[in-house]
Amino acid sequence: xxxxxIYGAVSSAIYAMLAVGxxxxxxxxxxxxxxxxxxxxxxxxxxxxxxxxLGIPLLVAAVxxxxxxxxxxxxxxxxxxxxLRYSALAVLMITLAMSLLIEQVLLLTFGSETQNxxxxxxxxxxxxGVDIGGQRLLALGVGVVLISGLWxxxxxxxxxxxxxxxxxxxxxxxxxxxxxxxxFGGVMGxxxxxxxxxxxxxxxxxxxxxxxxxxxxxxxxxxxxxxxLGSIRGSLLAAAVLGxxxxxxxxxVSSSLTELVSLVVILLVLxxxxxxxxxxxxxx
Amino acid sequence: xxxxxxxxxxxxxxxxxxxxxxxxxxxxxVGVLILAYLYGVFASSWDFMSGxxxxxxxxxxxxxxxxxxxxxxxxxxxGMSPWxxxxxxxxxxxxxxxxxxxxxxxxxxxxxxxxxLAAATILQRLTIILWEQTGGEEGISDLMPLVSSPVAFxxxxxxxxxxxxxxxxxxxxxxxxxLLRSIRGDxxxxxxxxxxxxxxxxxxxxxxxxxxxxxxxFYAHYQLQVGPTMFSITVSITVVIxxxxxxxxxxxxxxxGAFVLTLMAEALRKVGEFRLLxxxxxxxxxxxxxxRGLIAPLWRRLRNGGSAP
Numbered sequence: 233x234x235x236x237x238i239y240g241a242v243s244s245a246i247y248a249m250l251a252v253g254x255x256x257x258x259x260x261x262x263x264x265x266x267x268x269x270x271x272x273x274x275x276x277x278x279x280x281x282x283x284x285x286l287g288i289p290l291l292v293a294a295v296x297x298x299x300x301x302x303x304x305x306x307x308x309x310x311x312x313x314x315x316l317r318y319s320a321l322a323v324l325m326i327t328l329a330m331s332l333l334i335e336q337v338l339l340l341t342f343g344s345e346t347q348n349x350x351x352x353x354x355x356x357x358x359x360x361g362v363d364i365g366g367q368r369l370l371a372l373g374v375g376v377v378l379i380s381g382l383w384x385x386x387x388x389x390x391x392x393x394x395x396x397x398x399x400x401x402x403x404x405x406x407x408x409x410x411x412x413x414x415x416f417g418g419v420m421g422x423x424x425x426x427x428x429x430x431x432x433x434x435x436x437x438x439x440x441x442x443x444x445x446x447x448x449x450x451x452x453x454x455x456x457x458x459x460x461l462g463s464i465r466g467s468l469l470a471a472a473v474l475g476x477x478x479x480x481x482x483x484x485v486s487s488s489l490t491e492l493v494s495l496v497v498i499l500l501v502l503x504x505x506x507x508x509x510x511x512x513x514x515x516x
Numbered sequence: 517x518x519x520x521x522x523x524x525x526x527x528x529x530x531x532x533x534x535x536x537x538x539x540x541x542x543x544x545x546v547g548v549l550i551l552a553y554l555y556g557v558f559a560s561s562w563d564f565m566s567g568x569x570x571x572x573x574x575x576x577x578x579x580x581x582x583x584x585x586x587x588x589x590x591x592x593x594x595g596m597s598p599w600x601x602x603x604x605x606x607x608x609x610x611x612x613x614x615x616x617x618x619x620x621x622x623x624x625x626x627x628x629x630x631x632x633l634a635a636a637t638i639l640q641r642l643t644i645i646l647w648e649q650t651g652g653e654e655g656i657s658d659l660m661p662l663v664s665s666p667v668a669f670x671x672x673x674x675x676x677x678x679x680x681x682x683x684x685x686x687x688x689x690x691x692x693x694x695l696l697r698s699i700r701g702d703x704x705x706x707x708x709x710x711x712x713x714x715x716x717x718x719x720x721x722x723x724x725x726x727x728x729x730x731x732x733x734f735y736a737h738y739q740l741q742v743g744p745t746m747f748s749i750t751v752s753i754t755v756v757i758x759x760x761x762x763x764x765x766x767x768x769x770x771x772x773g774a775f776v777l778t779l780m781a782e783a784l785r786k787v788g789e790f791r792l793l794x795x796x797x798x799x800x801x802x803x804x805x806x807x808r809g810l811i812a813p814l815w816r817r818l819r820n821g822g823s824a825p
Contacts (some may be wrong), residue, residue, distance in 0.1 A: 266574075266624045266633075298786070309675045322803055324572060324629065325760070329799045336793040362578060446749060447641065450634040457630065488645040498631055502619035506627070 234360040236479050242368045244475025245350060245375030249430035250448055251455035251467040252379055253423035259462030260399040261416040264312060264324055267331035268427050271443025274301045275428030276435035276444065277338055290350055297394075298305050298428045299394050305424025307418045331445075338442035342428060349435035373432035378429060379468065382422070399462070447491075454494035460508030469509055473497075525818055533674060537667045545782075546670050550738060553677040557731035558751075559758040559770035560677075564684045566723035566756075567765035568693060569717050570700030571621065575632030576755045577617070578639060579609035580726040581747035585643070588656040588742045598660045601733040609729025613721045621717040624703065633749070639787035640747035655743030662737045669738065676734060677771060680727050685767045687723065695696025696720050699767070750792055758798045763809025772811035 254268045278297030282288045288296065308330055316322040353366030386392035397405040398415045406412045431445070438444065453472050459466025474497060478490045501508060519643050562576045583605030590604055591594040616635055620628040643650045650656065663669055684747045687693055698706040707713050744752070758777050762769030777798070781791045786814060800811065 264629070304803045312800075319807075321570070321572060322807065324626070325756075325799065326803055328574070328753065328756075328795050329803065332792060332796040333800070336790075336796060340790070340793070446637055453630045453634050457627065461625065491638055491641045491645065495635060498634055499615070499619050502623065502627055502631065504622050506619075 234362050234410060236476075236483055238362065238372075239368070240472075240476035240479035242372045242475075243479060244472045245372045246430050247448070247451055247455055247475050248379055248468055248471035249375050249426050249433075250452040251459070251471050252382065252464055253426035253461055254428075254449075254452045255456045255464060255467045256382075256461065257419055257423040258456070259464075260310075260318070260395055263309075263327065263416075263420075264320075265420075265423065266449075267308070267322065267334065268407050268423070269447075269449030270331040270334035271301050271424045271427035271445070272431035272434075272448055273338060273440075273442065273445040274304065274334060275431030276349055276440045277342065277347070278428070279435060280342075280349050280440065283350060284347070290352055291424065292341050293431045294352065297432055298425050300351045301428035302425035303419040306417045306421040308424075310422035313420075316414070335442045335445075341471055342442070344441060345442040349440055351436040355414075365437060366434070367436045374429065374433055378426065382426070383464070386467040391418075451494050454498045454501075456508075457498055458508055460510040463508065463510040466508055466510030523564055537670050543666055546666060546694075548778065548782050550670055550673040552775045553673040554731055554735050554738070555755070555758060555774035555778055556771035557680045557734070558680045558728055558755045559581070559683050559762065559774040560767050561727035561731065561761065562755045563759040563764065563767050563770040564688060564727075565726060567759060567767065568688055568696035568700060569720055569771070571717060571753075572629045572756070573632045573721070573724070574629050574749075574754050575616075575634075575636030575723075575755065576728055577747045577751035578612055578632065578636040578754075579693070579728035579731035580735070581636070581639065581643075581742075582609045582612045583729030583744040584736035584746045585650065585656070586729070587733035587736040588659055588747055589725075590664075591659050591737070592656050598662050598737045602730045605733030606726040607729040609725040609732070610722050612729075613725030614718070616735075617718045617721040620722065622714040626738055633752070636747050636752055637749065640744050643744040643747060655746075657741035659740045659742070661740060662734070673734070676731075680731070681768055681771050684723075684727065687760045688767045692716070706737075743759045754792075754795060757795045757802075760799060760802050761810050763812025766812035766815075769809055769812030769815065771800040772815065773809070776811065779799060 250268065250272060250472075253271075254265060257263050257265050275297050278300050279290075279294050282293035282296050283290045286293075287353075306452055312326050312330060316326050351365070351367040353370050355366045356363045357366050357369055386395055392411045394405065395415055395418075397408065397410060398412055402412050411506075427445075430448070451474060455470040456462075456467055457468035458473060459468070474494060477497075478493050481493055482490045533549075536549060540546060550702075558576060558580055561579075562573060565571065566573045583601075587598070587601035587603045590601055591598055598688070612635075614633055617628075618633045643655075644652050647653075661669070663672060679702040688696075695706075695711060695716055698709075698711065699717060703713055732746065754777075755774075758773040759770040760773070761777055762773030777795065781794060784790065784794060806813075
């Protein structure tokens with residue numbers, strides 16, 4: 233029972249980090265970023281490169297990896313996405329192309345075998361009579377801190393309010409003197425950083441391979457659909473729903489069926505309540 | 517004033533392709549052409565739905581793989597004749613299309629794109645998880661070939677792509693195709709004009725799924741084995757890229773795109789592992805420099821005798 237709660241909370245935290253970034257860039261810039269999973273993979277791979285190959289201390293390597301991916305996100309928005317903004321279809325295609333490009337570059341650089349990323353915390357912690365890997369608890373803790381930080385940033389700071397304004401009405405925000413393009417770039421950076429952080433934290437207890445981001449990204453899809461596209465609150469709740477129901481299904485039914493949960497969630501939500509839990513209306 | 521269509525150009529292309537087994541004494545290259553034709557079926561069926569209605573299907577492999585696994589089940593497990601696989605694969609793909617299309621296509625927004633991508637990814641995982649039925653990573657092998665001689669197979673594949681493309685092009689040019697393109701142009705306006713857009717989008721998806729499922733079954737009986745990669749995002753995306761190279765919405769362009777890309781990737785075979793990278797770079801170049809694609813605009817220009825379309 234305790235195990236279900238803790239493991240469920242850990243996967244919820246990882247999913248939440250992925251889904252919040254995904255829904256943020258969609259809500260603000262109306263960009264459906266299909267390279268989100270690639271950012272997740274890049275976080276793990278940069279940590280591996282900095283720490284495993286260059287010998288930088290693990291904590292520094294992890295932070296550097298997140299920063300690198302954030303910079304990549306900003307650059308991608310500026311160079312690849314912005315010129316194609318005239319067409320939603322072209323934007324969708326270019327983010328897909330970038331995700332494939334990243335995956336292929338990872339494949340050619342590191343090969344298809346799985347890499348080992350060290351745990352930041354290698355001890356086991358015994359809580360309520362259950363052994364939990366320290367890295368999982370760290371993932372949970374960092375996830376909570378990062379997402380609360382993002383929430384405070386958006387609600388309490390001027391820049392955060394600018395982001396909110398753009399998400400409500402980009403044109404109106406521009407009339408108020410907000411540099412919309414810079415907001416887009418910044419949000420892309422934050423969203424990429426969150427995905428990379430999820431990748432860094434999950435890397436020690438998941439398979440680090442070039443295509444590792446695809447399945448978590450499909451989970452993020454189902455979360456944002458359940459939560460309502462563009463709603464951060466909704467994504468948080470939905471991440472918890474998916475994280476816990478996957479863990480429950482894994483424990484009670486069969487671990488092989490966990491993958492089906494997200495697909496069932498997508499189909500059910502779209503049939504019963506397409507706007508999601510917190511979406512005001514169906515997106516677009 | 518449009519000049520007369522230059523049908524002789526099409527006739528030359530068909531004559532060249534129709535005589536390949538007689539002058540190309542290279543069974544390997546004939547095999548590559550067969551693959552190009554099958555991808556032509558996949559790409560043109562993708563373009564029929566996504567190109568006409570503007571709804572991007574990122575999980576076409578769902579239908580291809582569904583058709584292929586149906587063929588494998590019927591043929592290997594139940595010992596049915598390979599010829600049953602083609603219609604059965606198409607029907608299974610139609611059912612999959614209904615499951616994905618009914619909930620997502622009545623909505624606006626990116627739900628259809630997300631759901632198709634997710635469904636194909638998850639089915640690929642399921643083929644590995646349910647390995648007792650599906651053979652896991654190894655897949656199912658020892659399918660029977662549709663016909664035994666390679667030359668006959670070549671003509672069968674050529675005939676298949678020609679018939680599929682002809683049906684899809686005719687449908688796209690029919691009043692129904694016009695109606696579908698009106699959805700792409702302005703969904704709200706089409707709806708206001710009394711078009712039941714959901715019904716027609718789902719109809720287009722089912723036609724697309726049917727051909728892709730048949731193509732998948734055909735592919736299975738050509739490769740003589742199926743595996744989880746049939747559901748992979750690589751297949752889905754390759755098909756999308758071929759349609760983009762062909763020129764979205766033209767349907768026949770997708771066949772040309774499949775042909776050109778397969779042959780180009782084959783020419784770069786020495787760098788085989790770079791194939792998807794190459795496709796991706798082609799896609800990025802097309803998005804930035806040739807948003808209308810390559811094949812369809814070129815074809816119109818040739819057909820109309822040099823004047824721009």
